[in-house]
Each structure stands twice: as structure tokens, then as C-alpha cells.
Amino acid sequence: MTSSTEPLVIRNAHVLDIHAGTFSLADVVTSDGKIRSVGPGAEAPDNARVIDGTGKYVIPGLIDAHVHVVASSADFRSLTWTPASYVYAQTARIMQGMLSRGFTTVRDLSGADFGLAKAQAEGLLEGPKLHFCGRALSQTGGHGDMRLPGEDHEPNGRGCCGIGRVADGVDAVRAAARDELRKGAHHIKIMASGGVSSPTDRIDSTQYSREEMRAAVEEAEAANRYVAAHAYTARAINRALESGVRSIEHGNLLDDESLRLFLEKDAFLVPTLVTYWALKEEGKEFGLTEEMWAKVDSVLSSGLEAIARAHEAGVKMVYGSDLLGGMHRHQNEQFRLLGKVQPAIDAIRSATTTAAELLGRPGELGVIAPGADADVLVLSADPVEDIAVLADIADHLEYVVQDGTVVGGKL
Numbered sequence: 001m002t003s004s005t006e007p008l009v010i011r012n013a014h015v016l017d018i019h020a021g022t023f024s025l026a027d028v029v030t031s032d033g034k035i036r037s038v039g040p041g042a043e044a045p046d047n048a049r050v051i052d053g054t055g056k057y058v059i060p061g062l063i064d065a066h067v068h069v070v071a072s073s074a075d076f077r078s079l080t081w082t083p084a085s086y087v088y089a090q091t092a093r094i095m096q097g098m099l100s101r102g103f104t105t106v107r108d109l110s111g112a113d114f115g116l117a118k119a120q121a122e123g124l125l126e127g128p129k130l131h132f133c134g135r136a137l138s139q140t141g142g143h144g145d146m147r148l149p150g151e152d153h154e155p156n157g158r159g160c161c162g163i164g165r166v167a168d169g170v171d172a173v174r175a176a177a178r179d180e181l182r183k184g185a186h187h188i189k190i191m192a193s194g195g196v197s198s199p200t201d202r203i204d205s206t207q208y209s210r211e212e213m214r215a216a217v218e219e220a221e222a223a224n225r226y227v228a229a230h231a232y233t234a235r236a237i238n239r240a241l242e243s244g245v246r247s248i249e250h251g252n253l254l255d256d257e258s259l260r261l262f263l264e265k266d267a268f269l270v271p272t273l274v275t276y277w278a279l280k281e282e283g284k285e286f287g288l289t290e291e292m293w294a295k296v297d298s299v300l301s302s303g304l305e306a307i308a309r310a311h312e313a314g315v316k317m318v319y320g321s322d323l324l325g326g327m328h329r330h331q332n333e334q335f336r337l338l339g340k341v342q343p344a345i346d347a348i349r350s351a352t353t354t355a356a357e358l359l360g361r362p363g364e365l366g367v368i369a370p371g372a373d374a375d376v377l378v379l380s381a382d383p384v385e386d387i388a389v390l391a392d393i394a395d396h397l398e399y400v401v402q403d404g405t406v407v408g409g410k411l
Contacts, residue, residue, distance in 0.1 A: 007036075008031075008050075008051070008406070009049070009051070010058055013027075013053025014058065015038060015058045016059045023384070028058060029044055030404040031045065033373065033403035033404045034372065036370060038370065057380070058376055060365070061366075061400070062319070063103065063355035063356065064351065065319055067321060068112075068324060069098075069112050070112060071111060071324040072087065073287040073325045079111070091116065095125060095126065096127055099127050100408045101397075103331065104402045105359070105375065111162075117131075133185050133186065134183050136163060138190075139167075140166055142207040142208070143201055168212075177220060181220070181223045188216055192207055213239070213244075217243055217245060227245045228245065228248075231249065238255075238257055238261055247318070250270070268354070268358045273307065273338075276300040276303060279324075280300060317346075318358050335351075335390040338387070339387035339388070339391075344386070345384050352367065354366075
């Protein structure tokens with residue numbers, strides 16, 4: 001989103017200090033896309049737009065750190081034969097929906113590319129700021145290999161809008177990682193275990209050798225980037241963490257050793273419990289096959305327990321939804337699930353300060369402070385008192401401000 005030239009002032013609102021976990025009455029002044037001052041009685045430029053924040057609650061714009069903005073269907077295979085023009089038209093609708101739900105930044109975990117991020121940054125596409133990995137790296141027969149057992153074509157040879165690329169062996173993984181980085185990737189994603197939406201692997205499989213994972217990590221670190229790993233089982237999680245992976249996506253079946261490694265390696269956990277809830281409820285309606293749908297139970301029941309254990313151990317957890325197809329509309333439901341096992345303020349931090357740290361933008365995203373991007377939400381109720389305010393966002397969202405411009409709510 002291009003920066004606004006019109007200053008904005010939110011007067012006399014309850015403004016959340018994320019670090020302290022408390023609200024204080026203050027004015028928020030923005031200009032040129034940045035927050036300029038936060039405090040009572042702030043002086044505002046003559047040409048500023050003024051929002052009366054009396055009785056309102058102002059929090060940072062939300063960050064969802066595990067999305068697939070191109071996933072208009074739960075059937076990832078369909079992306080490989082769908083025209084790119086149609087995929088991107090659907091993507092524009094999906095991204096606009098995310099912004100309207102209060103997510104001003106997202107991290108895409110495969111499918112989005114440089115073009116989408118550039119279009120959003122230039123104001124051609126309305127949606128959250130986009131951190132992307134390009135295509136996820138997968139071994140043959142892994143979670144990013146969408147070929148059916150009877151298909152023998154070259155794995156990377158069909159379609160332009162898939163979510164994965166197959167790379168086997170250390171040299172091939174290095175080359176693939178370098179290629180995604182060449183194309184502007186903010187991070188590299190690898191598939192370190194089986195998954196629900198892939199046709200030939202099992203949830204409990206481990207994928208990629210340690211040498212292959214380390215190759216991806218080395219290439220990412222050489223470019224001052226990092227690796228995120230899709231992993232469900234403790235065995236897959238622990239192998240990835242030992243190999244230097246910075247964030248574990250899902251992590252439903254973690255164990256005590258996983259918790260130890262998260263803390264030792266200063267790594268992040270991105271649980272995505274809402275997607276299993278949604279897949280169980282609606283997955284078949286939106287393209288999930290019977291075989292894929294049957295896999296959901298094995299990861300659904302363990303997810304809340306994993307989040308509770310990780311929270312108690314002090315693991316850094318980041319908000320992620322991972323929703324597909326028509327299920328994107330449930331994006332905020334993750335707040336309600338998180339609220340079952342941790343205080344509301346920690347759930348909010350997972351979608352603000354902790355997420356910003358993972359993205360490498362602490363102090364710039366996820367906070368209301370001078371110098372930060374002017375991404376804020378104005379709410380009619382207190383989400384620290386009741387996390388359902390964010391879960392039921394449509395009932396409480398007054399304004400969405402991105403880079404100092406009102407882009408949602410009461411335009």
C-alpha cells in the first residue's frame with residue numbers, strides 16, 4: 001500500500017501498549033505512513049483527518065504468519081492446471097478479505113510471489129503487506145509433490161501456480177533455495193513431514209535428510225533470510241530444529257525434546273489449529289478429497305494440547321491460520337482457540353510483536369509507537385478483556401488503518 005500523504009489523528013482512544021499489556025488514553029498521530037507520536041493532547045497538522053476515538057480501543061494491525069493467498073481451493077493440485085489470470089483474480093479477493101478482518105501484514109507459506117508483493121506495495125492490489133517464500137521445497141513424494149501415484153510426469157513441469165517445487169539431494173536443494181531467494185523470497189519453506197493436502201505421503205513421515213535441510217538453512221542464512229519448516233510429528237520437528245530451522249509450522253505432535261529445542265535454538269512455533277477445525281467442518285465442500293479429509297483427525301485432537309504445553313514452556317508462538325478455499329473467512333477464529341489455553345494478551349502478542357520478531361521487523365510492525373508503520377485497528381470493545389472481540393471481528397472493527405490510510409471499516 002502506498003503511503004498516505006494525508007496525516008491521520010485518532011483522538012482520545014484507549015491505546016494498547018503491547019509489551020506492557022495495558023491500555024492508556026492517548027492520541028495517535030500518523031503521517032507519511034508512519035506513527036509520529038502517541039500520547040495525550042498531541043498536536044495535529046491542520047490538514048489531518050481526525051477520528052474520534054472516545055470509548056474506542058486501538059491496537060496494532062494484526063499479522064497472520066501462515067497463509068496461502070493463492071489458495072482459492074483446498075485442492076492444491078487444481079492450481080497447477082488453473083490459468084494464472086484466474087488464480088490471481090481469486091487471490092485479490094482473498095487478500096482484500098484478510099485486510100477487512102484486520103490483518104495488515106501476512107506471511108505467505110507458499111504460492112505467493114514477487115509480483116503479488118510488488119502489486120500490493122504499489123497500491124495496485126488491496127490487501128495485507130506480503131512476506132512470501134515463493135514455492136516450498138519438497139522431496140519427491142513429499143508434501144509439496146502433488147502428483148498422484150499413477151502420474152509419472154516431471155514433478156515441476158506442469159502449471160505456473162503450484163505451491164511446491166521438488167528438489168532432491170543437497171545440490172538440488174541449494175539451487176532451489178538460491179532460485180527462490182533470487183526471486184525475492186523473504187524466507188525459504190521446506191516440507192519436513194507429511195501433510196493433509198498432499199496425495200501420496202503420510203502425516204507421520206519425515207521428509208528431507210538432515211544434510212538437505214542444513215543446505216537450505218545455509219543458503220537462507222547466507223542471504224540473511226531464514227527457513228520455515230512444515231512439520232507435525234516430534235521426530236520431524238526435532239530434526240528440523242536441530243538443522244537450524246527458525247520456525248516450525250503446525251507442530252501438533254511436539255514432545256518434551258521439541259520444547260527444549262525451541263528454547264535452545266530460540267525458534268518459533270506457528271500453530272495453525274483453526275485450519276483443522278475448518279477442514280473437518282467444511283474441507284470436503286471446498287475441494288478436499290475423502291482420503292485427505294480422513295487425515296485431519298490425527299492432527300486436530302493434539303493441537304490444543306501442543307499450544308498449551310508450548311505456552312507453559314515459554315516457547316515463542318506466532319499466529320497462523322493456514323486456511324484454504326472458502327474457509328479463509330474463519331481466519332479470526334484462531335483467536336478463540338488460542339484463548340482457551342493462554343491469556344488474551346499473549347494471543348494478541350502472537351499476532352503482533354512476536355510475529356514481527358519472526359518477520360525480522362520488531363519495532364516496525366505489531367506496535368503502536370513512534371517510527372513504526374502506521375498499521376492500527378480501532379475497535380469498539382477491549383480484546384484484552386475478551387479475546388472474542390478479535391474472533392468476532394466483524395462485530396467490533398471500526399477502522400482498519402494501513403500505512404496511515406483508512407482502508408477498512410468506516411471508510
